[in-house]
Structures are given as structure tokens and as C-alpha cells.
Amino acid sequence: MNIKHNTESQRMTFWEKIYLPEIAKGMALTFKHIFEPKMTRSYPEERFVPQGSYRGRPVLVLEESGERCVACGLCSRVCPALAIEVQAAETTTREKERYPVKFEINMLRCIFCGFCEEACPEEAIVMSRDVEMIYENREDAILGKEKLLVPIAQLQDRLEYLRNHQYYEPAS
Ligand code: SF4
Ligand code: SF4
DSSP, X not given: OOOXXXXXXXXXXXXXXXXXXXXXXXXXXXXHHHTSOOOOOOTTTXXXXXXXXXXXXXXXXXXTTEEOOXXXXXXXXXXXXXXXXXXXXXXXXXXXXXXXXXXXXXXXXOOOOOHHHHHOTTSOEEEOSOOOOOOSSTGGGEEOHHHHEEEGGGGHHHHHHHHHHOSXXXXX
């Protein structure tokens, strides 16, 4: 049985064979994109400042009276990457009964899911807009309280976003 296969050039129309209209179409598309708004930025000269909806690295909220965390451990229980370690200690000198004597997040494990933030009953852990993370070794990527605690004034964008979009009542 004889089967006839058309070559690529046999399948092309006359206008496709002379290429010029296709070249003109390609150039028109290129010029159209040249004058469209720019979607890229020249990092690091042009910094990226995320909105409150952005989920950067999780941090602990630090108020004037101290850290909000009451060491309930819910964030640690809910974290799918097992990235959070909390050790509680009792306190009699503060308004709350417990505080985290140790609080660590392993940023090599964190997948920025935001579950810890959702689970926290105190609004004590939130996703910041910190996107620039550089670690020179594995130990540096395990962040303790000294690196996790961020003054509440720097987290207002995220807290406001949470109050407008979350299901639970904000901490008073
Ligand atoms: S953002 Fe997700 S993965 Fe990262 S610490 Fe929170 S719960 Fe764990
Ligand atoms: S950050 Fe929130 S959920 Fe995690 S231990 Fe502290 S109070 Fe509990």
C-alpha cells in the first residue's frame, strides 16, 4: 500500500511560503509588548514591597508589654512541615500563665503555608513581608526568639489584612 506523506513545505500556503506576512506579524507582536507596562523589576536596585496579603517568613508579634505568645503550642501542632518547636514555661510575674522559654522555626522546613498564623488564638505569630532570607549554613536557618520577635508597629499591614479577611475574632 502506498501512503503519501506531505512535506512541511507542501502543507504551507503561498503566503506562509514567502514568510514576509509572518515576519510582519511577529514584529507587530514584539512592538506591542515593548509598549506594554513592565512586568519585571531590576532587583536589587528596585525593591519589592509586598502588600499585607503577602505571606513572607513567619514572625512573632512583640508588643510594648512583651511577646504575645502564650506558648499554647497550637502553631507547632498544626505545622505540616514540623518546623516549629515551642517550649513553655510558667510565669507568675506577667498577665499570662505561660510564655515560650524557647521558640524556634526551622526556615529550611517552612513552606510558608500560614497554618501557624491561622491556628494561633492570640494573633501572636503572623506572616511578615520579609522576603529576603539568606543563610550561610543550616544552623543560621533555625530562627530563635531573638530573630523571630518583631515590633507590632512593623506588622500593622498584615494584622489589618487578617482582621479584614480571617474567620476568627482578633485578640483584644
Ligand atoms: S508557615 Fe506553615 S510551614 Fe511555616 S512554620 Fe508556619 S505552619 Fe509551619
Ligand atoms: S505563637 Fe500562638 S499558637 Fe504558637 S504557641 Fe504562641 S500563642 Fe500558641
